[in-house]
Amino acid sequence: MTLDEYTQDASSTREERIVLHVDMDCFYASCERRREPELAGEPLVVGMGYEAGKTVGAVATASYEAREYGVESAQAISAALDRLPRKANDPDNPEAGYYRPVDIDYYQNVASEVKEILYELGDTVREVSIDEAYLDVTERTAWEVAEGFGRHVKQRISREVGVPASVGVAPDMSTAKLASDYDKPDGLVVVQPEEVRKFLxxxxxxxxxxxxxxxxxxxxxxxxxxxxxxxxxxxxxxxxxxxxxxxxxxxxxRGEDDRPVEPRGDPKSLSRESSFDGATQDFDAVREQAAALGEAVADRASRKNAFYRTIGVKVVTPPYDVHTRAESLPGPVDDPDLVHDVSQGLLDEFADEAVRKVGVRVSNLDFSERDQTSLTGFGGDEPSTGGEDGDADEGDRDWSRDDEREGQASLGEFE
Structure with a gap:
């Protein structure tokens, strides 16, 4: 089935909402396995403090294979090492596992790829943390094919991002979350409206x-x-x-949760990204794709009545090296032509690179009413190459944050 077969006319009415809860399985460990495919199926712990000479630290995520040895999230790293020795220190021990340090910037970049898919597929999206979100898809699909829609979400995340997700589908947020937890990892559980009480x-x-x-x-x-x-x-x-x-x-x-799926607060940034089929050396194709993405981002900002102070690009080169560049403006603007010109200029640096993915972002958003919506409203000043207030790294730091996310959760909140 194609996605069109899981969707329906948005004008139709619906007695029961269709809510998806998308929960990334052992997200940090999954990101590390994307970067190092040879870690697939191996006991893997992501945490801090396991290095030689370190005595204090905690587990951020343990893969399901590592959990079989008693390693758990938020556990002291010393306890984890007692249960699962480090492979690097005991390479011949079949009961040893792999340990990797937390790389939050990389995980946020992977999460942003997932969130792009969710915002494309959901009517509204409520981000809970770096690895968890709710989607209201009531106007996108029907209960008769809700399972196919949920499977489509999972398959797109797996195919385009390379990490697994569990999805729960239900008429309300509480039940959808329980459904996503029911058959982990890589699960898909659909609770039809008439089945909610029995499921719960x-x-x-x-x-x-x-x-x-x-x-x-x-x-x-x-x-x-x-x-x-x-x-x-x-x-x-x-x-x-x-x-x-x-x-x-x-x-x-009782399954009587009428909370709407709503974003939390105004977005901090807006972006669009697109992957190529493998890495491409055709820089004209990269420019063309970036132009389309920039147009989409500018249109999205206009529809949200958002002005932006920073325009940036993201370029991913083999194997998964992420590069970000940004320019800050003299003041908030709504100027699609400027998004095009600045993003294309920022891409020049990568003309000789093979490119796996390209993205365009506007950030430092302003939702207040303003008369000036183009750069000429600020006296025709040229964009600066540094971040806001002269910080040259401002745009790079912002890029790693997810679109419209509510803030970074602590390590203890992850699986």
Whole structure:
């Protein structure tokens, strides 16, 4: 099936929303395996403090193979090494694993590739962290083919980015998140509207979205062990014990989560990227693609009533080396021609390079109303080559952040 067969007329009405929760599996480890394919299937730990002479550090992500040895996220690195010795120190030990340092810039760049796909496929997108997001696709598909749509999302991420994702599809955010966790890794679980209560009933109370370990202990003291127990509990007793939160958790256990999938706050930047079929030496093709991407980004900024102070490009060369360049402007503008001219000029540096991917970004966004929307409104000054306030690295740092993301989560929040 093509994507068109999973979509429908946006003018149609719908009684039940269709929400996807996309959760990247062991994301940091998956990124390292993309960079080093020979690590596939091997126990892999991404963390800090395992190097010789280091005694303090923590696990950021452990692959599923490493988890079989008892290695867990947020675990002290010393405990991880006790359970899974480092391969570099014990190369002949079949019970040893591989350790890699956290490379957050690289992970953010990979995440931005994933998010580009999600924003293309979702009506609205709510980013939760670097490796997790909700999509409302109610106007994009129908329940009869929702499984095919979810599979299409997974396949595009795998094919175009090279990392696995688990996807849950349900009528609400809480159930969609539980569905994405249900069959990890690389899972796809669809919960039809009429199946929500049945799906939720056996879920452990600690896994109900919003409960948490402390509240779970309090609920267990009331003989509430599963989502089904919570769904059947007396709402007045729950309110007496936990206030309004008690009723809210009961509603979620019943699949009655009416929270809309909404972005959190204004975006910090807007970008579009495109990969080539392998690395290309045809720089004219690179320029042509960048021109199309720049036009799309400028149009998106105009539609969002966003002005921008920085214009940048991203170029990925073999094997996966990421290069970013940016120019800052004298003030916020809405000028598609300027996006074209600046981005094309920034590409000149890569004329002799093989290119795997190219991208165009506008950042340092301003959503306030302004009369001046082109560079000439600032006296015709030329764009500076440094970042805002003279910081030459400003654009490079901004590029690694994901479009419209809410901020970086701490290491403990990752799988």
């Amino acid at each position: 009933a056996p879920i452990d109370i600690a896994d109900v979205h919003g409960v948490g370990p402390v509240r779970a202990r309090e609920l267990r003291a009331l003989d509430i062990e599963t989502a089904g127990d919570l769904a059947d509990a007396d709402p007045y007793e729950l309110e007496a014990e936990f206030g309004d939160r008690g009723r809210e958790l009961r509603r979620r256990a």
